[in-house]
Amino acid sequence: MKKSVLIIDDEEKISRLLQLELSHEGYAVEIAQTGKEGLEKALAHTWDIIILDVMLPELNGVEVLKQIRKVDNHTPVIMVTARNTTTDKVSGLDGGANDYITKPFEIEELLARMRASMRHQLESRATSAQEEDNPPYLQVDSLMLEPKTRSVMREGKRIELTPKEFDLLHYLMEHKNQVLQRDQLIQDVWGFDFVGDTNVVDVYIRYVRKKVDHGYKKKLIKTVRGVGYCIREEDH
Template sequence: MTNKVLIVEDEDRIARLLQLELTHEGYTVSVADNGKDGLDQALSEPWGLIILDIMLPELNGIEVLRRIRKVDPFTPIIVLTARNTTPDIISGLDQGANDYITKPFEIEELLARMRVAQRSRTLEAAPKEQSGLLQVADLSVNKGSREIVRGGKRIELTPKEYDLLLFLLENKNLVMNREQILNHVWGYDFLGDTNVVDVYIRYLRKKIDYDHEVTLIHTIRGVGYCIREEES
């Protein structure tokens, strides 16, 4: 699991303190000071954990949490709340927060809660990762045999199509931009046209999504691509 932590907190003093303490503990930390920027960052790349304040400008923390969970049900999220805000705590947990902590708090307590949340996520992911089976909806990829099956039917992919599908599945429910896809699938030294990503996404869609009611490969305008079940 990545050690990258996103802090979404509009109080500069608290955000700065958290950034310093977590960096000291070995985490790579990014900070957003409003809900809109926090949501954009949360969906732009994989995170090991997100620390999310409830009271935020532009977009409140509960709405940020709700929108994250629509596309990413797995990343551990700890919400920060003021004292005596039980409704906020209940709402946060109902929307998919892994834990909460009330202000003011001791950094040692937050670190402990972070470790628990990340450990729980690792345990949840372990069985499928160990089996080498990646799955979303009725699509599965066996990393050992390189067998791709959707709806009970085998799908044949070229090596590069397979690498692209594998990368999307390994980051299931997360939005990957073109640069991330190029770096991981084609390599950092790739000098070709970035449109190659769009071309190969089209190839994949014809083989993965064609003739299926549920679309799995999604375009996020202005950002990139992700693989997830279609929202109902």
């Protein structure tokens, strides 16, 4: 059975070209040319992956993504942006995107990102299916994280995290006392199959550290110069 792809892009030439290329690769492709039409199609059917442009008429791509994620946390979404800035990328990822790609791009790169995003989603679902066999919470010192409820607390105080901040902290705590390289974090937390923009990792570590460590005497998230990051209860 063909994998289904929804392309939401108001540039007709680009969307038609993508439709031809993806159809040639064996995908079943549909197109929407406005944010409103794209949201309606996204919610009306089940898709294997969605390609979503940021700049759209009627409803921009970031808002479309937010509305999708209110009811669907599973379908992989690749954001398409014309601006290659860390802020734009973080904004899309924070809204629930699985990946991003900057215009102009080669079809081979898009295909690789699509495969990586869909594979990562399958792995995530397999991990979720095994949750009942795992401990109900993770703990590092006074920091506690409950995967099922996606809640985080430290010294009894609730810590509010965005979805991607939670995923990053979850991964750090699953591998506590291990030094994790930036490339490893990008691949396993964001699901990229290649060495991506490691600035994204640094930005999110800064966000998480501010929420988890700020105001506490004992700092849990450590920077290992020239290597990456880890979370541990005390310096070794």
